[in-house]
Amino acid sequence: MLVMNQRGVDHLLRDHVTLGADASIAAGPVGRDATRATDAQLKAEILSYSRAKGLFAGVDLTGGVLRPDARADRDLYGRTITAREILTGGRVAAPSATQPFVAALK
8 A cells, every 4th residue: 555645644543544435545556567657646544455476366455444553553663552643753763674675665
């Protein structure tokens, strides 16, 4: 999932967000054909993306609820930390366990 704008970030920083109700969500590029995006006007707050080989059945995320996992964040960062601290401000260093992922993104 890619958060496309500030409003999407604001929704994710709440105690929970319902996709499709609180935050607009659209399917991003499908498979290897990146031109088949369903949100042609780019107004969705969150794009969901999937790449699969072979048979793939679409998944509708509308109605799905996302909540921060305080226990997982504490385990990963070694201290109590909020989603807002992690996602905004740039004051929190990425944990060493995330370095391969961060390197792949770069």
